[in-house]
Amino acid sequence: MLIFLSRRLVSSVIALVGVVVVVFFLGRLTGSPAHLYLPQGASQEMADNFNRTHGFNDPLWQQFIRFVGDVAHLDFGTSIWQQRPALTAVTSVFPQTLLLAVVAMTLSIAVAAVLGCLAAARRFGPVDKLITFGSLACASIPDFWFALVGVLFLAVHLGVVPTSGQSDLSSWILPVATLMLAPVGVLTQVVRGAMIEALGSGYVQSARARGLAHRRLVYRHALRNAALPIISVAGDRAAGLVNGAVIVGTVFAWPGIGTVMVDAVLNRDFAVIQAGVFVIGLGIVLLNVLVDLTYAVADPRVRVS
Amino acid sequence: MSPLRDRSQPAPGSDRVVDAAASGTAPLLAVRDLAVDFATDRGRVSAVRGVSFTLQAGQSLAILGESGSGKSVTGKALLGLIDPPGRVRGAIEFEGENIVGWDEARLNTVRGPGVSMVFQDSFDSLNPVYSVGSQVTELLRVRQGLDRRVARERAVALMRQVGIPAAEERLKDYPHQFSGGMRQRMCIALAIALRPRLLIADEPTTALDVTVQAGILRLVRQLQRETRMALIFVTHDLAVARLVASEVAVMYAGRIVERGGIDDIYRRPAHPYTRALLASQPDTARSWSDLRPIAGSPPDKAGIVPGCAFHPRCPIATDRCTTEEPDLRALSADRLSRCHHAEEVLDAAH
Structure with missing residues (x-):
């Protein structure tokens, strides 16, 4: 039973990592946040400035490596929209x-x-x-x-x-x-x-x-x-x-998280999207563990073997 | 017609058994004109078409037949386990009371201490999510009002009685942790837990290995003798039936076609179907050429042929057999046969 559970847990964590990676790239396909946050008719200089502040001018692979490094410390970056840590923005709701x-x-x-x-x-x-x-x-x-x-x-x-x-x-x-x-x-x-x-x-x-x-x-x-x-x-x-x-x-x-996620997508708030997906994904992994445990309680054939 | 024929109401198709022991004490079980049919898309299908027999306390009867002969349905009907779209007619008198038409609550007073049943598939018969111990103690506590501790002791005693080793440790085990034979022993323990006066065993050894079968059969016979309960043993295997029962009723197409002492019938069948059944059994054959499968298949329950139901497969069928349905008639004090040519068959056996 323990072996079964840990095997399930490992595959779930791999899936979770995969989802977070995919979301990282998909999110960036929606376009640059700079056009959304700067006033209309803002100069290229202002846009470059904005991108430099938020690290959007680096090549994508550099951004990704930085993202992975930060996530390893559970740092999902700062929400541009809410001006607070993205993880806090998600976990508070x-x-x-x-x-x-x-x-x-x-x-x-x-x-x-x-x-x-x-x-x-x-x-x-x-x-x-x-x-x-x-x-x-x-x-x-x-x-x-x-x-x-x-x-x-x-x-x-x-x-x-x-x-x-x-x-x-x-x-x-x-x-x-x-x-x-x-x-x-x-x-x-x-x-x-x-x-x-x-x-x-x-x-x-x-x-x-x-x-x-x-x-x-x-x-x-x-x-x-x-x-x-x-x-x-x-x-x-x-x-x-x-x-x-x-x-x-x-x-x-x-x-709730629905409102926060929809806002984050509309505002190209990548950090919050990533943190939100991570938290939801983690929730679903834990849910699956709970389902497996319930199964074991309900069915002795799963428990005793 | 035989002069021995005892038929006060000559309703066609109904069986009347001349039971040697019937004189005097009232029988434990008296089944009269039992008919069971099921509503299907193609109309009503008859599984049992007028079965009558009596059983004395402590008597052991084997009901023998092929699949589809109505033997299992008869067993279930005796416990009131036929649900709609099934319909039961006739009378099933257990200890003098006709249980046909009783509601569940009333039937439940008979089920257990009156009549109990062991089914063919022991794996399917035990609830997979409860330990065997809890299934036995549940029954004892609910039906006999025993407290937890007494019920547990009694459960261990029952498991010992049916030959389960290390009974105490096995109480907490689940059905899937038992072997097929041990599981069937557990089912038997549950069936006899309320000390039934009649035990119905529906092919209890069919799903088991041959090596395990003998142990279960010995157990059933031993329990029957020790507890003096009556036994109805439903099987397709006459050799198996001989080990546990002293009487046999052979069923074909929903009717009893022959009844008598089991050793008697084994030696001298009085119905061509019984004879064919014996010839088709590997244990009676000395060589492959002795082994004869019965040609054809049992009749479709929706359309029973006119005349004798067995005539399309019968080697000695005559014109009379295709038109006139034979009655179940007495050949001697303890032998009944539903065949126009019963005497020929009986004599040919010698």
Whole structure:
């Protein structure tokens, strides 16, 4: 198990390094920040000055070597836009995003588990059909559309939630709902499928032949086995919340990593882009470790071998 | 028609068993006109078409048949394990009460201490994510209300009883850490944990190595004798059945085609299907030329042929067999056969 985990960790770190390198070069393809920050009609001299200050006039490979050297000390440079260390700019908002993601994911798993079990227990019945239809709709609705319609309906028409920003609990409703949309839709289907398979398995049948009550078969014998596919899909969906964070940042002006990243890209703030990608990537590596550990807890065949 | 035929209600297609022991004590299990069919896209498919038999307490019966003969479905029906789209008709009287149509809660009072079952695939029968110990103690605690410590002691005792070495240390092991034979022993321990009065074993040794099979069979027979529980042993292998059962019911196309004492039938079959089954078994053959597979395949359950269901594969079929369906009739006090030519078959065996 430890060997497996460390092997996974090594490959994840290699992937993370690769992503940061790619982002370094891709970011610079967007053009020079000088034209963005200097007033219109600024002289070439001013541009050269700007580039010299920020080190953009060196050849790309020199910039890259300097970047790698700095990153080795966890120094991602300074944000031109925010005028503070890029890593601070990212880590100061990351907890907000993380909290939102954890809340959304926990609720998604809980809702999907209940709906999926209900659908599986009443397979092909009206309840199952309704849940299946609803979950497919959830998985298919574009989240940005849902977010905008949500704002229009709940905030503008009914006025029960603020249109944007982070204030009291009501300001959490739309961001959390937007992030939950796709995970709930997909996970409900996964839970349903996994539960149907588990309920039809030999061990559930033989437990039933020993006279164990239906509820015990569903929640103790089947659900624990169905947890395995649910965990892997939930992990995958949690990583996908990065996309959702951008939507939530843009539509709801949620102070999180989504807003910071979008601003950084629009402002060619390379240092923040790189730091942001690094932090998100690190988060996903840790998430995968968490998924592997959960898997081991849930399945003795992974743990004991 | 045989003068020995005992048929108070001559409903066609229903079996009535003349049981030597039936006089006097009420049977443990009485199955009457059991029919099981399944709704499919192609209409209703019959798996069991009118099976009747009785079983006394402590008696051991083998149900013998090819795949698709309805033998496993019969076993499952006895535990109320047939779910929609399956449908069960007829009567299954266990200790005098007809359990057909009972709801799950009521069936659960019978399952375990009344009737219990061991399945073919031991790996599939144990929950992979719980240790074997927790699966046994769960059953004992939930069904018998034992506390944790007593349940644990009883679990160890059960594992010893089914011949699992170092039982105490193996409690915390998971099913995948057991060998096939040990896993099936674990399944048997679970099946007998609530001291059932009837144990149904559905091909419990089919998935095992031959070397392990004998040990499991010996265990089943020994448990049956020690605990005096009745046994229904479902198998396709007559040689295996002989080791554990004293009586046999041979099934073909959802019906019993022959019933009697197992050694009797082994020596002198009274149905061409039983005879063919014996000739197709490697253990009875002395050379390759003795070994005869049964030509053709069992009938498609959706379309049973008119007349005797076995006639398309039967070497002695006559015109009568293609039109008139034979009844299960008594040839002697303890032998029943569903064949127009049963006497010929019986005599030919000598």
